Amino acid sequence: MDDKFIFEKIHQxxxxxxxxxxxxxxxxAVYADKEINLKLLxxxxxxxxxxxxxxxxxxxxxxxDNKGEELVVTYLVYNMLKxxxxxxxxxxxxxxxxxxxxxxxxxxxxxxxxxxxxxxxxNFVGHPNLIRIMNVEEMDYxxxxxxxxxxxxxxxxxxxxxxxRGDSHFNLGKLNI
Amino acid sequence: MIFNKRPVTHNTNVKLVEMPDMYQGEGFGAMQLxxxxxxxxxxxxxxxxxxxxxCGIEFMATMAAHYDLARFGSERLAFTPRQCDLLMxxxxxxxxxxxxxxxxxxxxxxxxxVMAVGACASSGGIxxxxxxxxxxxxxxxxxxxxxGCAPRPEAILDGILKVQELVxxxxxxxxxxxxxxxxxxxxxxx
Amino acid sequence: MGKIKDKKKIKNIELPxxxxxxxxxTLNLGPTHPATHGVFQNILEMDxxxxxxxxxxxxxxxxxxxxxxxxxxFYQVTPLTDRLNYCSAPIxxxxxxxxxxxxxxxxTPKRVDYMRVIIMELARISDHLICNSVIGVDAGxxxxxxxxxxxxxxxxxxxxxxxxxxxxxxxxxIGGFERDFNQKAWEKIDKFLEEYPVILKEFESLFDRNRIxxxxxxxxxxxxxxxxxxxxxxxxxxxxxGLDYDIRTAKxxxxxxxxxxxxxxxxxxxxxxxxMVRNQEMWQSLSLIRQAVQKINDLKGEEAIPHHADVxxxxxxxxxxxxxxxxxxxYHFKIIYGEIDPxxxxxxxxxxxxxxxxxxxxxxxxxxxxxxLHFRRPCFIYYQAYPEIIKGSLLSDAILTMSSMNxxxxxxxx
Numbered sequence: 001m002d003d004k005f006i007f008e009k010i011h012q013x014x015x016x017x018x019x020x021x022x023x024x025x026x027x028x029a030v031y032a033d034k035e036i037n038l039k040l041l042x043x044x045x046x047x048x049x050x051x052x053x054x055x056x057x058x059x060x061x062x063x064x065d066n067k068g069e070e071l072v073v074t075y076l077v078y079n080m081l082k083x084x085x086x087x088x089x090x091x092x093x094x095x096x097x098x099x100x101x102x103x104x105x106x107x108x109x110x111x112x113x114x115x116x117x118x119x120x121x122x123n124f125v126g127h128p129n130l131i132r133i134m135n136v137e138e139m140d141y142x143x144x145x146x147x148x149x150x151x152x153x154x155x156x157x158x159x160x161x162x163x164x165r166g167d168s169h170f171n172l173g174k175l176n177i
Numbered sequence: 178m179i180f181n182k183r184p185v186t187h188n189t190n191v192k193l194v195e196m197p198d199m200y201q202g203e204g205f206g207a208m209q210l211x212x213x214x215x216x217x218x219x220x221x222x223x224x225x226x227x228x229x230x231x232c233g234i235e236f237m238a239t240m241a242a243h244y245d246l247a248r249f250g251s252e253r254l255a256f257t258p259r260q261c262d263l264l265m266x267x268x269x270x271x272x273x274x275x276x277x278x279x280x281x282x283x284x285x286x287x288x289x290x291v292m293a294v295g296a297c298a299s300s301g302g303i304x305x306x307x308x309x310x311x312x313x314x315x316x317x318x319x320x321x322x323x324x325g326c327a328p329r330p331e332a333i334l335d336g337i338l339k340v341q342e343l344v345x346x347x348x349x350x351x352x353x354x355x356x357x358x359x360x361x362x363x364x365x366x367x
Numbered sequence: 368m369g370k371i372k373d374k375k376k377i378k379n380i381e382l383p384x385x386x387x388x389x390x391x392x393t394l395n396l397g398p399t400h401p402a403t404h405g406v407f408q409n410i411l412e413m414d415x416x417x418x419x420x421x422x423x424x425x426x427x428x429x430x431x432x433x434x435x436x437x438x439x440x441f442y443q444v445t446p447l448t449d450r451l452n453y454c455s456a457p458i459x460x461x462x463x464x465x466x467x468x469x470x471x472x473x474x475t476p477k478r479v480d481y482m483r484v485i486i487m488e489l490a491r492i493s494d495h496l497i498c499n500s501v502i503g504v505d506a507g508x509x510x511x512x513x514x515x516x517x518x519x520x521x522x523x524x525x526x527x528x529x530x531x532x533x534x535x536x537x538x539x540x541i542g543g544f545e546r547d548f549n550q551k552a553w554e555k556i557d558k559f560l561e562e563y564p565v566i567l568k569e570f571e572s573l574f575d576r577n578r579i580x581x582x583x584x585x586x587x588x589x590x591x592x593x594x595x596x597x598x599x600x601x602x603x604x605x606x607x608x609g610l611d612y613d614i615r616t617a618k619x620x621x622x623x624x625x626x627x628x629x630x631x632x633x634x635x636x637x638x639x640x641x642x643m644v645r646n647q648e649m650w651q652s653l654s655l656i657r658q659a660v661q662k663i664n665d666l667k668g669e670e671a672i673p674h675h676a677d678v679x680x681x682x683x684x685x686x687x688x689x690x691x692x693x694x695x696x697x698y699h700f701k702i703i704y705g706e707i708d709p710x711x712x713x714x715x716x717x718x719x720x721x722x723x724x725x726x727x728x729x730x731x732x733x734x735x736x737x738x739x740l741h742f743r744r745p746c747f748i749y750y751q752a753y754p755e756i757i758k759g760s761l762l763s764d765a766i767l768t769m770s771s772m773n774x775x776x777x778x779x780x781x
Contacts, residue, residue, distance in 0.1 A: 024468060026713045055599055057743045059713075061730060076715065076728075076743075083617050085715070108599030111751045119433075134426040134780060136273050137306060143307055143434065146463075150434050152307045157300070182562075205554035227399060229406050229428055230777045232658075234497070235534055241516035256401035271780075274427045276405060277398050303446065306431040327534045 002026040008048065013043060016082065029074070030089040033129055037075075037090050037103050038100040041094040044077055044086070045105060051142040052077035057101065058112035060120045064146045071120055074104070119144035211349035218262070218288075219345040221250040222337070225261035227281065229268030232295035234265050235327040244330035247291045249337055258284040263340060264317075269297035270310045282317045283366065287352050290343065291319045292336055318360055390414055394762075398427045404501060405776025407750070409765075414633070416761050421754040429780045436550025440705035441467050441541065442683070444740065446499060449535040451742065452778040454497050455490035455721045457526065457538045462718035465620055466727040467681075468501040468543050470714045475676045478666055479543040480622040482674065484659045486554065487718075488652040489594070489622075492563075494520045494721035495603075495652075496646040498773040502642055505770045506583050518566055523558050528552040536569050542682040543675025560657060567653075567696060571646060579637065586767030590756050598752040601745055604772060607644045608636030614719040625662075628655050637769040641734035678709050705735035722746055722773055746778040 002022065007030065013016050019031040032040055044052040056074040064070055069091035078089050092099060101124040102109040113124045114133040121142040124130055132139065141148060151158070179344035197216060199208040217235065223242035228236055240246050257311055258281045282291065293313055295354035301324045313319060319339070320343055323336035351357055392598045396409040408425040430633075432451070436444050439566060448459040461483050468475065479602045495518055500512040523533040530538040530552050541612070548556075549575030590600075595608040611630045615623040631647035663671075675682050684695035685700055701707055711733045723745030732738040743753040749772065757765040 010636060024712055027715055028440040029713075030431070056724070057716075057726060058726065059728065059741045061739045076640075080612055085325075087715070106599065107594070108748050114748075125255050132426075133551065134429040140684060143431065145653075145676075147706075148307075150307065150431070150438060151305050152309075154303075157311055158305060231450055231469055231534055233405075234453055237497075238516065241520075242513045243517060243520045246464065269428055271427055271429050273429065274398060277427070281399060304430045304435070306435060308429045308431050329533065 001049070001079075001084060006084075006086060009047070009050065010040065010043070014040065027085045027087050029089050031089050032075075034090040034092055034099050037072075037073075037088070038102060038105070040088060041077070050079070051081065052079050052084075054078040055106040055108055055112075056085070058102070058116065058123055060087055062120060062145050063103055066091075069094055071097050071122060073099055073116065073122055085139075095099055095122075096155065097122045098125050099123070100112055101126050103127060107110070118142070121145070150154050193202050204311060205334070210220055210354060211347070212345075214349060215345040215347060219250075221254045222263050222290075222340065222344065223261045224263040224265050224292075224337075225249050225255055225258055225277070225281070225285075227264060227266045227268075229266075229270065232327045234297070235330060236294070236333060238266070239330040239333045244334060246334070246337070249334070249341070251284060251337070258282075259286065261285065262289060262344075264289065264291045266291065266298045266313050267294040269302060269356035270313050272310050273308070274334055275316055277308050279316050288347070289346075290320045290321075290340055290366065291317055292323065292340055293319045294323045294333055294336065296324055297326060302326060316364065317366075318364060328364040369572040373521055376540055378729060391419060394601065395763075404770060405774060405779070406774055407774065408780065409753075411762070411765070413762065416546065418757050418760055418762060418765055419736070421757055421765075422748060423751065423754055425779050427722050427780070428776050432742065432781045434741055436737055438736055440703075440735050441681075441709070441737075442703070444737070445539075446502050446535065446537050448742075449537055450777055451744065451781060452494070452532060452720060452722065452725070452746070452775050454775060455494035456534060456536050457486045457490040458718060458720050459725065460536060460538050461487055461621075462540050462720070462725055463718070463727060464539050464720065466622060466714060467709075467727055468676075469716050470712065470729060471541070471678075471681060473676050473678050473681065474540050475543060475621075477622065477674055478675045479675060480684055480745060481659045481663045482544060482548065483539070483621045484525075484623065486658050486661075489522050489525060489559075489654045491721050492649050493650050493696060494773075497641055498721075498771070499570075499574075501766065502584075502771050503636065504582075504769055506580060508573070508580070511570055514566060515570055518559070518563050519561070521555065525552060525555045525559065540675060542678045543673070546685070547674040556656070556660065557577075560653065560660075560740050566651060566652060574642070575646075583637035583764075584642065584771070586635070587638050587760065587764045588771065589635045589640075589740060589755055590752060591636070593756070594752065595636060599748045600723065600752070601749075602720065603641055603648065604636070604723065606631065607633035607640035609634055614724055617631055618716060618717070620716070626655055626658050638767055641771045642724045655721075708733050708735075717743065722775070722778065723749070742781055743781055744778045746773070746775050747781070750774055750779055 007021050014036060014051045017033040017036050020034065021028055021030045042081050054077065055075065056078045059074060061072045062070060063072065068085060070092055071092040072089050073092060074087055074089045078085050090099060099122060101113055111133060113127055115131055116122045116131060117124060118134050119142060135143065197208065197212065199206040213304045226236055238244060264285060265283060266278065297304060298313050301309055321336050321339050323332055323344050392413050393413045394413050397409055398406040398408045408424040410422045411418050432447050436446060445460050448463045449456040451459045457575055495524045497516050500515045503511040527533055529548055530536045557591050565601050590608055592609045597606050609632060611632045613630045628651045679698055681702065684698055688695040689699045709731050711731060713730040715726060715728045717724045724743065725745060726743030728741040728743065729737050730739040757768055
């Protein structure tokens with residue numbers, strides 16, 4: 001069962017809702033429309049020839065430069081018998097990052113989706129308990145997005161100058177020679 | 178079926194601890210009360226191991242038979258703050274965990290000491306991020322810092338010895354003095 | 368208890384309305400608890416001693432590894448991976464190096480792979496030792512823990528000879544090891560291989576057929592295979608439930624396909640099965656280390672020399688040369704400052720950690736640091752099943768289940 005065969009099958013079933021694919025170091029990534037994520041996962045689970053019944057991983061990536069499709073939610077499913085991974089990617093707009101939850105199909109998606117929500121703000125429609133999991137409940141921003149800094153800006157004991165960050169008079173800025 | 182490779186030996190090289198400095202006479206000795214109390218307290222410190230992460234595993238190694246912690250009097254690890262003297266915070270304290278540390282500290286009875294084991298508990302360690310508290314001295318007053326990532330068991334034992342020094346030499350009236358009250362007030366503890 | 372529902376006062380005590388009619392109590396098995404190895408919280412709804420439902424909260428040691436990794440060059444991420452599953456840090460380090468090598472397309476020589484197998488199996492033994500002895504401690508048997516920690520000190524000494532660190536080892540480089548194992552390290556490994564099986568047999572004889580231990584751990588905390596697969600279990604917990612899935616045989620890395628070992632499998636997934644699976648895995652690890660040592664001794668000629676791959680672009684040069692030769696010093700600077708650009712792409716690599724499938728998803732945009740690095744952490748994924756497993760069991764069984772599933776808080780929260 002190779003990548004071409006898998007892509008042909010899902011392309012046959014879902015038509016133009018499958019946008020494309022790319023080959024990455026022996027795992028194929030399939031890009032699809034976000035409306036069909038649950039249907040696609042269900043098809044991959046049920047089909048006897050494909051049989052991707054194990055959800056290995058679920059995460060998101062933030063590309064602030066692609067306007068209109070900044071957040072990419074990616075699922076990694078695995079077929080244990082044939083030992084084959086498949087990656088699914090769905091692009092979401094950052095203004096309205098909604099996507100259906102996979103909890104009904106894979107019980108392990110529960111906390112993975114909560115972590116995705118906590119870090120990026122992806123809203124999983126239908127999730128039983130979508131609240132923050134890693135950070136404190138009162139946090140009001142989504143920390144892993146690229147626009148937020150890593151360090152806590154209110155700490156007093158670390159001198160940003162010494163670490164080469166922050167605005168200081170040691171920062172030479174642009175040298176006009 | 179004994180698999181013990183080490184034969185039983187008797188310790189002929191016994192070291193005796195010296196008598197502390199006291200005014201002695203026929204069958205009696207007189208010493209400052211604070212010194213007697215300090216001597217008794219320092220050799221029976223009951224720690225509360227607040228082990229959060231990697232330093233906790235090094236603490237487990239300290240507690241085990243190779244680097245024995247029990248020979249310093251810490252035979253019983255009190256897991257409740259009501260019964261312990263020394264709060265050993267080992268490992269990274271995240272901002273979510275901060276209120277828990279504060280609450281455990283408040284539940285301890287005077288006299289109490291705090292030891293920050295490891296770089297993360299002392300100053301945030303290698304995690305200079307939005308979610309990690311940069312050292313527990315932001316929320317509780319700390320007596321001894323043990324640096325290292327993770328500190329060797331010998332380093333943790335050295336920290337315990339320093340705490341013993343502090344405990345043995347503490348003035349008996351220290352906890353009631355205005356400077357100490359000021360210190361606690363600066364942390365928001367009454 | 369139901370008869371005095373209407374009485375509001377008992378002697379001189381004022382009780383709130385209907386408090387005696389309540390059947391359940393909420394118990395907070397809080398983040399700091401002697402039995403929880405690490406910080407995670409469970410809020411239990413109890414009916415007397417029985418757990419009716421549980422809610423788990425994590426995140427008390429969230430250190431934002433994934434965000435830190437976006438600002439660190441590849442070598443600077445290795446100390447971060449140490450602190451994921453800190454009981455078996457070398458597996459995390461070598462897994463990360465394997466991921467980067469996959470991205471860069473580096474192939475390591477045979478000797479390096481065999482040396483890596485030795486280190487990873489030692490780490491696996493040290494993790495399983497903690498887990499199994501702590502099950503004993505939680506059940507009230509402290510002796511096993513003390514016997515066995517002595518041999519963990521031996522493993523730490525081996526790490527110290529090779530990398531300099533006991534617990535947070537930062538072992539290895541991209542492409543191999545920083546220095547060859549010296550004579551003392553080989554002697555210590557041989558000493559370990561000689562002395563440890565004796566102690567492991569003694570440890571087994573304490574627990575394996577112990578009436579009290581069997582009564583406490585059999586048919587307690589079990590999970591069926593379908594639920595385990597649905598939750599995404601991997602590692603000893605899944606093998607105890609009945610499926611022989613091991614990444615070392617399914618998708619071999621570091622020449623595991625040349626080794627001969629068995630995969631122990633349980634039946635019901637209860638605590639006793641997990642304990643036995645981990646014990647048997649320790650025996651298999653010992654056999655793997657022996658095979659690796661034999662294979663290294665059998666290598667001849669050219670193959671018996673290298674302890675790293677020949678990739679000057681990514682492998683930090685040896686310190687003796689950095690301080691004496693110009694070219695190595697230049698390369699040292701270039702690599703540390705990240706001047707050499709990695710290829711653009713994304714890679715996913717998984718290793719068999721002591722708890723299951725530890726995966727690294729690395730998205731690189733050609734810059735100094737990763738664009739996005741995600742850790743697929745097994746502890747995080749299988750802790751979701753914990754409320755379902757302990758439903759209906761007694762409180763002390765819930766504690767034993769937690770310690771038998773080997774929850775490492777550092778890996779859970781990353």
